[in-house]
Amino acid sequence: MGDNSVEAWLSDHSWHKLADSVSEPLLTIAADGRLAHVNSAIESCLGYPAASFILLFNQLLGANQDRRLLLLQETIDRLQRQISEGQASSHTTEALELQHRDGFHVSCELLCVAQPAGGLLCLLQKTQAAGHAHESQALAAKVLDSSLSGIYITDAAGKIVQVNRAFSRLTEFSAAEVLGQSPQCLDVERYAAAYFKSISDSLERKGSWEGEIQHRRKGGQVFPAWVSITVLRDELGAIINTISHFSDITEKKNSDHKIHRLAYIDPLTDLPNRSLFADRFAQALGRAKRQNAMVALLFLDLDGFKTINDSLGYACGDRLLREAAQRLRDCVRTDDTVARLGGDEFAVILGDLSDRAAAMTAAAHIAEKVRHVLAEAFLLEDKRLLTGASIGIAFYPSDGAEPSTLLQHADTAMYHAKAQGKNNYQFYSAGLNERAREQLALESELRVAIDSGQLELHYQPILSASEGAPVAVEALVRWQHPSRGMIMPNDFITMAEDSGLIRPLGTWVLREACAQLRIWQEQGVAVERVAINVSAKQFKEGHLLQTLHEVMAEHQLEPASIEIELTESALMADHHFVQQSLEEIKRLGVSISIDDFGAGYSSLSHLKHLPIDTIKVDRSFISGLPAREDKQIVQAIIALGKSLNLRTVAEGIETPLQLEFVQELGCDEVQGFMLSQPMPAKDILLW
Numbered sequence: 001m002g003d004n005s006v007e008a009w010l011s012d013h014s015w016h017k018l019a020d021s022v023s024e025p026l027l028t029i030a031a032d033g034r035l036a037h038v039n040s041a042i043e044s045c046l047g048y049p050a051a052s053f054i055l056l057f058n059q060l061l062g063a064n065q066d067r068r069l070l071l072l073q074e075t076i077d078r079l080q081r082q083i084s085e086g087q088a089s090s091h092t093t094e095a096l097e098l099q100h101r102d103g104f105h106v107s108c109e110l111l112c113v114a115q116p117a118g119g120l121l122c123l124l125q126k127t128q129a130a131g132h133a134h135e136s137q138a139l140a141a142k143v144l145d146s147s148l149s150g151i152y153i154t155d156a157a158g159k160i161v162q163v164n165r166a167f168s169r170l171t172e173f174s175a176a177e178v179l180g181q182s183p184q185c186l187d188v189e190r191y192a193a194a195y196f197k198s199i200s201d202s203l204e205r206k207g208s209w210e211g212e213i214q215h216r217r218k219g220g221q222v223f224p225a226w227v228s229i230t231v232l233r234d235e236l237g238a239i240i241n242t243i244s245h246f247s248d249i250t251e252k253k254n255s256d257h258k259i260h261r262l263a264y265i266d267p268l269t270d271l272p273n274r275s276l277f278a279d280r281f282a283q284a285l286g287r288a289k290r291q292n293a294m295v296a297l298l299f300l301d302l303d304g305f306k307t308i309n310d311s312l313g314y315a316c317g318d319r320l321l322r323e324a325a326q327r328l329r330d331c332v333r334t335d336d337t338v339a340r341l342g343g344d345e346f347a348v349i350l351g352d353l354s355d356r357a358a359a360m361t362a363a364a365h366i367a368e369k370v371r372h373v374l375a376e377a378f379l380l381e382d383k384r385l386l387t388g389a390s391i392g393i394a395f396y397p398s399d400g401a402e403p404s405t406l407l408q409h410a411d412t413a414m415y416h417a418k419a420q421g422k423n424n425y426q427f428y429s430a431g432l433n434e435r436a437r438e439q440l441a442l443e444s445e446l447r448v449a450i451d452s453g454q455l456e457l458h459y460q461p462i463l464s465a466s467e468g469a470p471v472a473v474e475a476l477v478r479w480q481h482p483s484r485g486m487i488m489p490n491d492f493i494t495m496a497e498d499s500g501l502i503r504p505l506g507t508w509v510l511r512e513a514c515a516q517l518r519i520w521q522e523q524g525v526a527v528e529r530v531a532i533n534v535s536a537k538q539f540k541e542g543h544l545l546q547t548l549h550e551v552m553a554e555h556q557l558e559p560a561s562i563e564i565e566l567t568e569s570a571l572m573a574d575h576h577f578v579q580q581s582l583e584e585i586k587r588l589g590v591s592i593s594i595d596d597f598g599a600g601y602s603s604l605s606h607l608k609h610l611p612i613d614t615i616k617v618d619r620s621f622i623s624g625l626p627a628r629e630d631k632q633i634v635q636a637i638i639a640l641g642k643s644l645n646l647r648t649v650a651e652g653i654e655t656p657l658q659l660e661f662v663q664e665l666g667c668d669e670v671q672g673f674m675l676s677q678p679m680p681a682k683d684i685l686l687w
């Protein structure tokens, strides 16, 4: 009957009009506790349109869907029970701290009047203070919602009391799902307790904290967030609220990562570049200084890389560098730095070495490993390329305290390794600098030597293998240094190439040899052929044809009596250039010999198309005879020479066994200390 009475009011249109004219929320509760009606004032008070408020309120009877309405629902429920049981007056007032739909608090007074039929009529009045608060809170809510950063506010108990729209967008949690919860729902478990402690310490000390934290979305996806936390306290210093702002910095981090890569990583090899190397090196030195430890710096450069780059093209050179970088990385511990300093120069930093013995052992071990892996052939497409590494090593603090000094010293040691025949490693020593200075002095002395007659040619006979008769001589340059005595070409040709002196030196050799040949011819000495060494660098400079032309004209020589000896590395230049240059020399009538054959990596197919007359088997294979492997190589080279219709010469014959062996294989000509040493021109007359 009571329900009928409530229904009766509600069906009365004038009741609706009356209720809606009340500026405060007026709730009509049926005897069974359901919310039968609420006027539209509820929306301005708690943020819910009347219809959805009714729906939510009544849902709460079953399941607590919206925690913000729970307190109101429970209070009404309790008062209704107390009134019906006579424990409360039929006019009851109770103060309540409710929560607006947007999360902020609304202080209210709930006035309940019992209805005769068992229901309640409830008037919700905002308390005066809360009224003002409401306005500023509504404004605050708008401000919060306009923010692009996610914001959540926790109360003194650490429970979330308010979130903004961006919070829901970024975390996928709706406000309803997190209000009343701890912000731990956003946490990623992998943080150590110490990290959170450092945050709470900072909040305690400064009242704020800012930094990066990984947050978790509702779906489980983790994202990096930049978070700033501010603590609000009351006059007594107790925490009232904590406000956390955060933004998703995934994209920023990605672009930071890209920028970092561009600035610090070599794009070709993915190794640290010079800048990052400098950074890591300084760090390693700083650490070593604090811990009284040592650091080893290995500086290395690929042997013959320039030749590969020049002859096979940059694409091939780049692939080689990438592959070499990978092999280098595999040689070191994960903590060690391998960097590409530029071109084919790399550096390895080995840190945390306890003492000199440990440092020497570690550096030698890694250098040996590097030397070994880089000496293995590189298979790039159909090509099999051989390189190697010359490595210089310097130590902190014994070889220097400054990064630049150490780098310079490792570089000096690396040059020393190159001078020692490449593919080896050398430790820096103060003596090396001395040697470098000597080298410089020698260079300026060589300039003088070319013009002042300190150079001379010695001639080594080349004999017919079958008959033993001399058929040619090879001109070999010697430097009669006024104070150092005789210097052999191995000790100054590379320096001449590096300093640009190779052209005047090479021209001098050519002129001198031709002039001598002319003299012999005039003296009636039967020298059929003079073989003249031309350095790869001299050949590649492209003036050889012109010089040959001039010199032969000057001395009226038969071109057939001149043979130039080129090493395989000379052929490793631009194919077109090599082909054309050799053909021009050939047209001149001068013959062409490939010196030190087998030591380089000229391919057979390449050789077949070049106008070559002679191949000289590299002395390293001859000196290895009669070891089985060298036997097979020499055999193969001579067979190759024969099949291409080339003259074959075995140089470096030092024992009768070696001579016998190459004779048996049908080698055409032989040369070596056992047969005859190089000698001054005048001695050739007597020989």
Ligand SMILES: [Mg+2]
Pocket: 474, 533, 565, 595
């Ligand atoms: Mg030679």
